[in-house]
Amino acid sequence: MELDQVTLYIVYAFAGGAGIMLAEAAYMLLSSDAEQRKAVNRRMRLQERSVNQKEVLVQLRKERGLDGEGARFSPMAALRDLRIQSGMVMPLTTFLTVTSVVAVVIGLGGGLYINRIGFGIMLALALIPALPVQFLRWVRKRRHKKFGMQLPEALDLITRGLKAGHPVPVAVSMVSREMPDPIGTEFGLVSDEVTYGSDMVTALRNLYERVGHEDLPLFVTAVSIQSTTGGNLREILEGLSGVIRERGKLRRKVKAISVEGRMSAYILTAVPVLLVFAVMILMPTYYTDVADSTLTWYLVGASFGWLVLGNAIMFKMASFKF
Secondary structure (H helix, E strand, O other), X not given: OOHHHHHXXXXXXXXXXXXXXXXXXXXXXXOOHHHHHHOOOHHHHHHHHOXXXXXXXXXXXXXXXXXXXXXXXOOOHHHHHHHHHXXXXXXXXXXXXXXXXXXXXXXHHHHXXXXXXXXXXXHHXXXXXXXXXXXXXXXXXXXXXXXXXXXXXXXXXXXHHHHOOOOHHHHHHHHXXXXXXXXXXXXXHHHHHHHOOOOHHHXXXXXXXXXXXXXXXXXXXXXXXXXXXXXXXXXXXXXXXXHHHHHHHHHHHHHHHOHHHHHHHHHXXXXXXXXXXXXXXXOOOOOOOOOOOHHHHHHHHHHHHHHHHHHHHHHHHHOOOO
């Protein structure tokens, strides 16, 4: 492939990306702000389509992998819980089918490109179980980050409702009406479960199982203690909101301090991979003399193993759990 053709493909790629961004910008500008204010989260959008609140509750549970009584029906417990906490509404079988097809395409495509169909099959077999798990973890991490930023605001909203004299279930339902997803729909499920016979503590424990955020046990414990022993829940939630905010500040501060180690890992990982791809694009015949040698693939595998081990150590050193 000549250099001019590579440049042309790069220009096409940038032009396609620019077109996608322009289309998204136009959609955001033309979308109705009034509609967004009317339906601030998915639960409220479903309420607009259905008069029966119980049907909305059942629909939300089915989308998250729960039946009408709250029992998880997926046979794969770990993947089931990961999917629930990621907030994905796509059925698990459909999701696994899509990721399996993508894994096979990547594996066989890579094997055909380097003329090693055996390597492509092995890569596809490795990606079929790894791809859905890593994708769900990535989605859950994004959702947890957004949920953690919304949680102090939700606690402040509940506190203001308690100050106004509302009971706890009504204050929780205010969060489901006023705040966007993910916390709006999750607290809406709590409100609906309480409406249809569950007690508040059980509904909040179900919330923690659905979301899995590390700050939720503090909220669940506070409400549980207040419901059994009494106390001023408003003052407890005010203090809890401040604690969660301070934890978030400390977490972001530690992340900023440790960014050097993570960036080093990213760069050390990307440089050899990008270098190999650049050589294969600019000089496709560069590795042809040694591609058929068994020793070459042993060395490539050993290099990849050392790369993974080094990155695991660097990320472990730059990660802090508190």
